[in-house]
Amino acid sequence: MEKKIKMTPQRAAIMEYLDGNMSHPSADEIYTEVHKMYPMMSFATVYNTLDALKKQNMVWELSVDGDRRRYDPRTEPHDHLVCVDCRSIKDIGHNGHKCPSGDELKGYMILREHVEYFGLCPKCQRKRGMGGDG
Amino acid sequence: MEKKIKMTPQRAAIMEYLDGNMSHPSADEIYTEVHKMYPMMSFATVYNTLDALKKQNMVWELSVDGDRRRYDPRTEPHDHLVCVDCRSIKDIGHNGHKCPSGDELKGYMILREHVEYFGLCPKCQRKRGMGGDG
DNA sequence: CTTGGATTTGATAGTAATTATCCCGATTAT
DNA sequence: ATAATCGGGATAATTACTATCAAATCCAAG
Ligand SMILES: [Mn+2]
Ligand SMILES: [Mn+2]
Ligand SMILES: [Zn+2]
Ligand SMILES: [Zn+2]
Numbered sequence: 001m002e003k004k005i006k007m008t009p010q011r012a013a014i015m016e017y018l019d020g021n022m023s024h025p026s027a028d029e030i031y032t033e034v035h036k037m038y039p040m041m042s043f044a045t046v047y048n049t050l051d052a053l054k055k056q057n058m059v060w061e062l063s064v065d066g067d068r069r070r071y072d073p074r075t076e077p078h079d080h081l082v083c084v085d086c087r088s089i090k091d092i093g094h095n096g097h098k099c100p101s102g103d104e105l106k107g108y109m110i111l112r113e114h115v116e117y118f119g120l121c122p123k124c125q126r127k128r129g130m131g132g133d134g
Numbered sequence: 135m136e137k138k139i140k141m142t143p144q145r146a147a148i149m150e151y152l153d154g155n156m157s158h159p160s161a162d163e164i165y166t167e168v169h170k171m172y173p174m175m176s177f178a179t180v181y182n183t184l185d186a187l188k189k190q191n192m193v194w195e196l197s198v199d200g201d202r203r204r205y206d207p208r209t210e211p212h213d214h215l216v217c218v219d220c221r222s223i224k225d226i227g228h229n230g231h232k233c234p235s236g237d238e239l240k241g242y243m244i245l246r247e248h249v250e251y252f253g254l255c256p257k258c259q260r261k262r263g264m265g266g267d268g
Numbered sequence: 269c270t271t272g273g274a275t276t277t278g279a280t281a282g283t284a285a286t287t288a289t290c291c292c293g294a295t296t297a298t
Numbered sequence: 299a300t301a302a303t304c305g306g307g308a309t310a311a312t313t314a315c316t317a318t319c320a321a322a323t324c325c326a327a328g
Contacts, residue, residue: 006295008305027285042307047286049305063200067315068285079234081242092238100213100251104226107256108215116248117234122241140324142276161314176278181315201286202314 005052013038014049018059018073024080024089026068064089064116079115085124092117139186147172148183152193152207158214158223160202198223198250213249219258226251 005011017034018025025033031046050071053059060072064082070089081090095115120128139145151168152159159167165180184205187193194206198216204223215224229249254262 006304008294010306040307044287044308045306052305061200063197066195066197066203069200081234081240081244083242084245090240090242092234092240095232095234098229100215100226100229106215106224106226107259108217108224108251108253109259110215110251110253111218112253113249113251116250117242117244118246118248119242119244125241125243140275142323144277174278178278178280178316179276182276182278 005056010038010041010045011049011052013041014046015053015058015073018071021073022091024062024070024072026065026070028068030071062089062114064114077112079117081121082116082118083121083124084118085120085127088121090121139190144172144175144179145183145186147175148180149187149192149207152205155207156225158196158204158206160199160204162202164205196223196248198248211246213251215255216250216252217255217258218252219254219261222255224255 013034014030017030023029027043027046027050030050031041031043034046035041050059050061054061057075058073060075062070062072062080064070064080065087067087074091077094079092079094081092082088099110099113147168148164151164157163161177161180161184164184165175165177168180169175184193184195188195191209192207194209196204196206196214198204198214199221201221208225211228213226213228215226216222233244233247
């Protein structure tokens with residue numbers, strides 16, 4: 001385990017914002033929201049803090065969204081529903097499945113697994129529904 | 135199904151490079167390699183072509199690597215071993231697992247699923263092994 | 269063959285996420 | 299107290315990707 005990080009007002013603010021947050025926000029969203037309450041907060045600090053929290057395994061960095069990295073304060077194993085239209089991400093429980101067998105591993109040491117279901121959220125299904133099936 | 139795309143020398147070159155390629159290359163790598171053989175090839179054309187191939191479901195665009203999008207000519211269901219150090223991606227067979235139950239779906243319409251195992255490839259395990267457990 | 273419309277290419281400019289730099293102030297160790 | 303380390307903020311730099319658009323190419327019809 002890495003050595004415990006020092007607590008600072010900025011880090012506390014970011015952690016407070018992330019705590020219980022289910023939206024899987026991007027660095028930009030984190031900055032925008034936290035900056036409202038703590039206007040002294042800088043963008044660089046958001047990235048620095050996320051980096052520190054990552055190393056502590058206090059957040060997951062998700063690469064589900066090809067456009068921007070998304071952050072997840074929930075670090076117990078769980079899976080994700082990702083909407084390919086609006087890019088919303090929803091947690092679902094981890095649907096345990098059999099891990100790859102020994103010789104499939106090709107010598108890899110597995111640290112964690114991610115299961116993502118890509119699809120359309122209810123809202124975007126409705127949006128697409130209007131105006132034909134294009 | 136989308137209407138079939140027109141074949142052009144550029145597209146053929148890119149498809150030829152991708153065919154059987156197991157390295158899950160980035161757009162940059164595709165450009166660099168194909169450009170060696172076909173110097174008239176432009177970067178924009180690589181992106182254009184990948185876009186066309188995506189729509190035809192002839193390549194998958196993977197967002198496993200937070201730094202760059204990776205492309206996969208293999209479009210049957212299969213899972214991935216991703217090395218967190220060198221970012222190499224290896225195919226493994228799809229280890230069928232039970233899909234989320236009805237009420238977990240929260241109204242989502244699922245289009246496809248991705249399973250990724252993050253870990254260390256044999257080479258990077260060795261690299262880390264030297265010089266302590268840092 | 270010629271013409272006209274649609275598609276594709278490739279050069280380049282623009283956008284936006286992330287990283288690097290650098291200096292200052294706060295904290296900690298000696 | 300002094301020096302060393304660490305964190306914060308401003309901002310520059312990098313880089314993956316997208317948008318634009320004119321020129322080239324393809325295709326079908328006349
Ligand atoms: Mn989550
Ligand atoms: Mn693959
Ligand atoms: Zn949606
Ligand atoms: Zn590796």
